[in-house]
Amino acid sequence: MTRVPRGYIARRRRTKMRSFASNFRGAHLRLNRMITQQVRRAFVSSHRDRGRQKRDFRRLWITRINAATRVYNVFNSYSKLIHNLSKKELILNRKMLAQVAVLNPNNLYTISNKIRTIN
Template identity: 50%
Template sequence: MARVKRGNIARKRRNKILRLARGFRGSNGSLFRTANQRVMKALCNAYRDRRRRKRDFRRLWIARINAASRLNGLSYSRLVGSLKKANIKLNRKMLALLALADPTSFANVVVVAKS
């Protein structure tokens, strides 16, 4: 049976991992075995946190809307319910931006939703 030479392929595989590990501290960025472990963990964290980011931003928007709506005499849940009844289709991101950047417009939206 012929001998299999893996020089090129193995080096490319290792260099790909080391390229991904560039900037990691200590041997995590320079030694293949530790770099491989760190890269695998980093990719897992990145995958998980891309999904978590969506949750975190939604929570932030809800907290901002709740604070602004309470200043206008309404709780968050009542505001969202009355917005649905009034058929005002503003998503949470836009409502939070409105509450932060332009409180008077947000107050107008709350007044329209109340009526």
């Protein structure tokens, strides 16, 4: 029986998976079945952790704002600060407030005074 030359599609699929696994170590870099399993697992983890990263950063920002408000007696708590910001319709997101609280707390105090003076 003569040899049948196969196509290139399977090889192209494997090399594509191998390119995703370029930083893996050991068998996860060398064996095709292990490569496909590990790459699939890495994609699942990255998809899951993109959502988790958003949650984690939001929690970090809230913690920083809360700590700064309590230390500098801005409104005595995070919830009161956010409530007054929304009541006065000042558009400052939590990321910006956390940056202000960490880098320049005097500006956070200025923001709280602005909130108190707006009618």
